[in-house]
Amino acid sequence: MQALNILLLNRFGWYKTHATLGMLLIAFTLFRPDFWWDRIYPPYETHEGRNIVAHVEALPDQADARLWVAGETLEGKPVNQMVILPAGDQATADDRFRHMGLEVLVDGDDLTIDMVDFNCEAQQAGIDFDWQIYRMEVPAERLPKQLTWIPAFILLLFIFLGQRRRQGQCN
Secondary structure (H helix, E strand, O other), X not given: OHHHHHHHHHHHHHHHHHHHHXXXXXXXXXXXXXXXXXXXXXXXXXXXXXXXXXXXXXXXXXXXXXXXXXXXXXXXXXXXXXXXXXXXXXXXXXXXXXXXXXEEEEEOOEEEEEEEOOOOHHHHOOOOOOOEEEEEEEEOOOOOHHXXXXXXXXXXXXXXXXXXXXXXXXX
C-alpha cells in the first residue's frame, strides 16, 4: 500500500492525487446524495408498542405501512422481517389493519396478529397468525438530500481554482 502511495505521489504529485480523490468524492456525492444524508438524518422514524396503533391511524390516504413482524412458521422456524402493506383510505386503526388483511389484538404494549385473511397482501408477504408486530417505520420529515450537492460543488470550485492557479504557474 505504501508503495502505491509513493508511486502516486511521485508520478502525479500531491495535488493531482488529492484532486483525483476529490473528484471521486464529488461524483459519488452527486450520484448518491442519500449515502451522506441518511447518516445525518435517519430516513424513518421508529414507533414501537401501543404507539403503532396511533401511527397506523395517522397515516395519509393510500399510504403504505412499514411493519416489523416476528413469529414462528408452521415448521417452527423463527421469522423476523419487515413487510410493507397498503393501509388504504383514512379510517380507524382497526379498519386499516383489516384493509391490510390483519386482525390485531392489543394486549398491553404488545400487538398480536389474531387472524390473517386468505389471499390478501399480508398473507402473500408471509405473515401468519399469532405473530407480533413490534415496530413500525414512518418516513421522517427532513430536508431534501440534494443539499449535499452544495459542499460537493464548493469542493469542485476549489479544485477548479487550484487547477487554474497551476495552469498559470506552468505558462
